[in-house]
Amino acid sequence: MLHYLSLKDIDSLPNWVEEARSLKTNPKHHKGLGKDKTLGLLFFNNSLRTRLSTQKAAMNLGMEVIVMNFGSEGWALEYGDGTIMDQGSSEHVKEAAQVISQYCDIIGIRAFASLTNKEEDEAELVLESFKKYATVPILNMESSVGHPLQALADAITLVENNTKPKPKVVLSWAPHPRALPHAVANSFVEMMQRQDADFVITHPKGYELSENITKGCTIEYDQEKALENADFVYVKNWSNYTNYGQVINKDTNWTITLKKLGQAKFMHCLPVRRNVVVADEVLDSSQSLVIEQANNRTYAAQIALKKILESLS
Amino acid sequence: MLHYLSLKDIDSLPNWVEEARSLKTNPKHHKGLGKDKTLGLLFFNNSLRTRLSTQKAAMNLGMEVIVMNFGSEGWALEYGDGTIMDQGSSEHVKEAAQVISQYCDIIGIRAFASLTNKEEDEAELVLESFKKYATVPILNMESSVGHPLQALADAITLVENNTKPKPKVVLSWAPHPRALPHAVANSFVEMMQRQDADFVITHPKGYELSENITKGCTIEYDQEKALENADFVYVKNWSNYTNYGQVINKDTNWTITLKKLGQAKFMHCLPVRRNVVVADEVLDSSQSLVIEQANNRTYAAQIALKKILESLS
Amino acid sequence: MLHYLSLKDIDSLPNWVEEARSLKTNPKHHKGLGKDKTLGLLFFNNSLRTRLSTQKAAMNLGMEVIVMNFGSEGWALEYGDGTIMDQGSSEHVKEAAQVISQYCDIIGIRAFASLTNKEEDEAELVLESFKKYATVPILNMESSVGHPLQALADAITLVENNTKPKPKVVLSWAPHPRALPHAVANSFVEMMQRQDADFVITHPKGYELSENITKGCTIEYDQEKALENADFVYVKNWSNYTNYGQVINKDTNWTITLKKLGQAKFMHCLPVRRNVVVADEVLDSSQSLVIEQANNRTYAAQIALKKILESLS
Structure with a gap:
């Protein structure tokens, strides 16, 4: 069973x-x-x-x-x-x-x-x-x-849209007014650990996810550096894990814009807060995969x- | 599509x-x-x-x-x-x-x-x-x-119960303790404008529906006069449209009674407040079509x- | 019909x-x-x-x-x-x-x-x-x-688990923090009146159910005595019927334990408050029929x- x-x-x-x-x-x-x-x-x-x-x-x-x-x-x-x-x-x-x-x-x-x-x-x-x-x-x-149903849909979406043997996939934290769980980010990380990819996690210092989950992952605190040459950028807010469930940071410098995204595809599990987590220009562009993620x-x-x-x- | x-x-x-x-x-x-x-x-x-x-x-x-x-x-x-x-x-x-x-x-x-x-x-x-x-x-x-689903059901009910080439159909406002939307009345009016009928709207002065909807319709402020020789009386409360969403009038003289109804059939979309919008005697009489409207x-x-x-x- | x-x-x-x-x-x-x-x-x-x-x-x-x-x-x-x-x-x-x-x-x-x-x-x-x-x-x-759906499921469960021509079945009141209705107890009594059984109701004095329901039933106020040699013990809280809907008694001496149960099978309609209505040891024992009652x-x-x-x- x-x-x-x-x-x-x-x-x-x-x-x-x-x-x-x-x-x-x-x-x-x-x-x-x-x-x-x-x-x-x-x-x-x-x-x-x-x-x-x-x-x-x-x-x-x-x-x-x-x-x-x-x-x-x-x-x-x-x-x-x-x-x-x-x-x-x-x-x-x-x-x-x-x-x-x-x-x-x-x-x-x-x-x-x-x-x-x-x-x-x-x-x-x-x-x-x-x-x-x-x-x-x-x-x-x-x-x-x-x-894990979200992460599985994400895996399907990645395969459907990937064109490289080893794509660069970045999981980026983004700001949010409310305290959100870590579930989606956790499962995405677990899924990426089963992929042949250059996987980088980026978030403000202090916003580390559970080490049990991210063990072995590359963490880069400089979002700009992390996003360099990314093929897929998966964006998600999560509340603080150390100060469990607290919203310590709402820094809108972490909001994803087209400029930050570069040539990468944009992914998010939805629901997403427009112009807080990500700019309209990203969601309304052909680089956004969010609707297809939901379909999957x-x-x-x-x-x-x-x-x-x-x-x- | x-x-x-x-x-x-x-x-x-x-x-x-x-x-x-x-x-x-x-x-x-x-x-x-x-x-x-x-x-x-x-x-x-x-x-x-x-x-x-x-x-x-x-x-x-x-x-x-x-x-x-x-x-x-x-x-x-x-x-x-x-x-x-x-x-x-x-x-x-x-x-x-x-x-x-x-x-x-x-x-x-x-x-x-x-x-x-x-x-x-x-x-x-x-x-x-x-x-x-x-x-x-x-x-x-x-x-x-x-x-429009209600208005379509009403159109079915009218056809099922009409016996005349050109029946007289009256839409009458009735009192209600709460502020109700205009949707049902609007769609009924739109439906009646597609019917071969003598159509009259009656309501207290100041309770005019949107002119965009009632354009070309006969409006008679005297309910008694409006109801004369009616074949169908469709009753509905709506809140004030000019003072948008206000309940300005709760005049129970507008409540529909058997005497006012005469020989006409009574129609209402339900839910209906008994003895406020319409008297028990009407709803419990064979002149009421409300259950059949709901069926339709x-x-x-x-x-x-x-x-x-x-x-x- | x-x-x-x-x-x-x-x-x-x-x-x-x-x-x-x-x-x-x-x-x-x-x-x-x-x-x-x-x-x-x-x-x-x-x-x-x-x-x-x-x-x-x-x-x-x-x-x-x-x-x-x-x-x-x-x-x-x-x-x-x-x-x-x-x-x-x-x-x-x-x-x-x-x-x-x-x-x-x-x-x-x-x-x-x-x-x-x-x-x-x-x-x-x-x-x-x-x-x-x-x-x-x-x-x-x-x-x-x-x-009556619960009582019917209970009747099925009794038949499935009964081994005697005339089993002893006890309905016992038990304490509960909130005011509960009499419906389950009533229907159980009505069902038992249609069974060939030695049926006893036990509850604190003053907790009588409606006489219309319990007419002809044996009521024993001493729970220990009532439970003697029982084959099935059906436990249920109900609020006071005379002082309608009041919680007058929360006496935990009425809580059902394994010792009280003896060799009897335990029945309850669920949901049940563990260690208030009945001890864990009863629910977790093979004498409990509650899951099968729910199945039925x-x-x-x-x-x-x-x-x-x-x-x-």
Whole structure:
């Protein structure tokens, strides 16, 4: 039984990308595979792309989909072991995960980082608790630590647009008014570590991501230098990791402009704040791949669901 | 590629009504037409009839439906050009509309008038922005200015119940405790301008709808006089248009009673406030067509979706 | 036309249980029965098990499902007769029920007790109003007075796990920090009155359920004595019925432990507060049937929907 919790669950990234591209040319080809199978999507946080593309992917595979906004429609969950549940939480994840496993053949979960409890976030409290107690496969629709469906879509997009044997890919931090999680950046780094590329991470000093994630990566604090001769520039804000969840820097000198981008292709997971993270001129140019990245979310979800379904039979 | 944004998008109202009535006799007849097509319904506002009837219509056509409460489930959208998005909005409609177009074959949108910004409302900011940036057809599920699915259902209901070559149809304002949009009244007027009928609008002085809409229509400020010998009385509250969005008048003398109605049939789009807009005795009488109007919402949506689907192939 | 509003709507409980168990062995066997039929699920309250299992059951029968969170997505409903609706309610149940009946072949409704207005709760205001004005069958997904889908799932679970001709079944009250409705306890009692069992109810003095429900049942105020030699212990909190909706007692001496349970099987409808209602050691033991009870919710809903569908043809 295959879970898709992180990129580590992919046996061969090139093969998954290849097969996803094949699904893209004929999305309904495996419509029989999901027949009489139910995908339950549990949202603990808001979602646009993940919500729609994962439903679309499941329907392409002939699955039935049940969507639930867990926070507003269900019961507040308890995760602690041995808790005397006389406070806010009405149901323990032990019961919830086992119960939902009886109604759904696969459970997708979106549960963002709290950005207040680093230890719980790093432990993937929600995702790992569901994995532990569920009896069916779990699909990560963005957890506190990673967003592997996004990274898989990014991998597809890179392959579709790359023309070089070893392209230069830069992950650049950009400013943002609110505290954002590290999940997208983490999974992008993990994905790049599986690519044959010249990969550079750039961000202001003090904005280092977890060393567990970036181990072995080149970090260049000078954005201009980092961007030199880049083929792909992946831009993303994240809040401070050391001063966990704080917004310490909003320096608009880090905003991506056409001049900074040079000849590179621009990538972002969306939603993106125009003229804060990146200038209009970039998003509205032909160098932007953001819409195609979003399109590839469908095929990322579809290949992940297909692999999981195949692991069930 | 056909959009259904307003009644102007209908090539022939009599033909659409005729075909809708035919769908009504055999709702599943075209179940193959929507096969492997996805309808995305984006709700920026509450909905009962539109929510259920549009889903029902799509399922009658064999479509898959994804429903999203955009406000609570997605990201706050920015519509301005060149905005530095460092405030509340997380995503620009430019991205959202393009992205959703990749997951859905048709996008339905419900976005009520703000009733605070007349210029934006009149410009159909949300609907027109989606139309501009989406790459698939847009279905208007009530916008700031119009509710063409309701007007189409009303046209079906009129044809089903009319017995005269040229019936007298009256649109009467009625009181309401809250500020309501002009959309339903606007679209009803636009629909009536395409009918062979003696059409009269009645409302208190100062409650004139937009002249762009009512151009050429008879306006009679004396409700009693307006209702004389009416065959159909369509009742609807709207907030003041000149003092935009204000509730200036709650005069219960405008409430519709059986005595005022005479022999006419009563119509209303629902939801309706009993004994404020209209007396119980009217709604509970056989002269009320409101339930059948609601029923015809399914076939109005179905003919609109059918026409759009046909325009795609 | 069959409604499923309470256990009284079951012609033969043993037959329904038998047929539900047969559905459980082959859930998709009747997938043709619900073809082109739409189930509308209206939630006035939160739900996990009911939400998912009823959707699952409907899909097993080949139905299309429309889910609506009535409170947040629709209009506030008025139930009073002759009300001048100039306050908070936008739509009367008279219209809502008739209208939804045109879009859905069966309407499921979840509307909890208010716990503030005993008279309205006892009269099943929401459920009975929908039944009165709808023109299609109503499925009770937990009303103010009963939760017959839960009781039906419990009946299935009892049959599956019972080994004696006349088992001893105990319904025990347990403490809870919040005011909970009586619906689950009521329906369990009603179900037990249709079983060949030695049935005992135990709760603190003053926590009597409605006499209309418990008429003829053995009530034992000494929990220890009640639990002696029990085969099944069904645990549930309910708020005070006499001092309607009050939480008068939170006595943790009533919490169920392994010692108290003895050799009995443990049952609970979920969600359950661990170490308040029942100790971890019970839920985590093989004596707990709660996960299987939740599983049987699917087949309870499926047999109810099947019976209703058959009544329509």
